[in-house]
Amino acid sequence: MVGIVAGATALVLLVVAGGVGWSVGSDSHSAERPVESFLDDLEHGHLSDAIRTAGIDRDRDDVLLTDTVYARAGDKVTAHRITSVEQQSDRATVRTVLTQAGRTVPATFELERTGTDWGVFPVWSLRAPTLGSVQVAVQGPPRSTVQVAGADVRTDASGTASLRAFPGSYGVHLDGGKWLTATDSTAAVPGFGATGTPVVVATTLTDAGSKAASAAVDAWVDACVAEPTPIPAGCSFYAYGADPANTYTDQKWTLESRPTVTVGGWAVKGWAVSTRSAGSASFRAQFTGPAGRGTATAGPITVRAAGWITAFSDDGATFESAIGKGQADSGS
Structure with a gap:
């Protein structure tokens, strides 16, 4: 009688143990477990572990997907709550609510069944979630380097x-x-x-940059004035009315007053340059022709400067003129 009771008790214990084991095994193999693991790692700053759990592929352009960079980020996910689990034979959907920057943000994760443990319990793998993105646009030279959470990032040809x-x-x-x-x-x-x-990084020139920009405009004006021709190529002033029957020599421009400019914000091609006050120049040449010898003069002619400061180097600024031959000024 004692042996029968003992055997019955053992059977009950086996049944109970089996039930507990099944419950524990089912719980540890539920679809929400990989999501919990992923979010726990994220909340504790273990980004590499989270990326590995989620099967996210990183390439060399993913400079923000590192533990070091993520440690510098603010307003991160600090808590989560599973709100629902929809589990089918080979796929599952886990819906959550995240706490980020003091507010709740919904997030849905997809999983797929990739096998079984002991031929009984499903093994779930988290599908790589779609990440967010940081968008940066620099109002400055393309291919500029900016730091995003301390990581160097180079913009493309469009400046983004x-x-x-x-x-x-x-x-x-x-x-x-x-x-x-x-x-x-x-x-x-x-x-x-x-x-x-998108974060727009608006650049402005420092005092040194403004002085270099003015110097570049002055150099452009000086190069135009130095041209021994009545129509300096690509310049904002010119002289006309030459007699084709004459031969002209000793052609020379004289700058009587220099234009002053204002350098504004970035405008697609560069920092916009406009004329604040116009300058003037005069032209003089000797001629020989059917009527004899003489001196030809023109002026004063308005000198303007407009365009863009397109770049800086160790040598200073680069100025590109927007004014071609006679587009804004008349000759004499």
């Missing part, structure tokens, strides 16, 4: 950069050296798959 990023906020800084300056800003990524408002 797009970077994959996890939810958070990322500081944007441009070091313009002695020529340029820009106000620091912040790029926000408000959740997974979210594209934050």
Whole structure:
């Protein structure tokens, strides 16, 4: 009788243990587990582990997807809550609510069944979630280097950069050296798959940059004045009325007053240059012709300067004129 009771008790214990084991096994193999693991790693700053869990592929352009950079980000995900789990035979959907920057943000994760453990419990793998992106547009020379959360990022030929990023906020800084300056800003990524408002980095010239820009315009004016021809190529002033029957020699421009300019903000091709006050120049040449010898003169002729400061180098600024032959001025 005792043996029968003992055997019955053992059977009950086996049944209970089996039930507990099944419950534990089912719980540890539920579809929400990989999501929990992924978000726990994210909340604790273990970005590399989170990326590995989610199967996210990184390439060399993903400069924001590192532990070091993510540690500098602000407004990160600090908590989460699973709101629902829809589980089918080979796929599952887990819906969550994330806490980010003091507000709740919904996020949905997809999983697929990739096998079984012990031939019984499903193994779920998290599909790589769509990340958000940081968008930066520099109002300055294309292919400029900016720092996003301390990582160097180079803009493309249009002056923009797009970077994959996890939810958070990322500081944007441009070091313009002695020529340029820009106000620091912040790029926000408000959740997974979210594209934050593009950050526009507006550059302005420093005092050194403004002086270099004025010097570049002065050099352009001087080069125009130095041309021994009545129509200096690509310049804003010219003289006309030459008699084709005459031969002209000793042709010379004289700058009587220099134009002053204003350098404004970036305008597609460069920092816009406009004439604040016009200068003037006169032209003089000797001629020989059917009527004999003489001196030809023209002027004073208005000298303007408009265009763009397109670049800076160790030698200073580069000025590109927007005014061609006689487009804004009349000759004499």
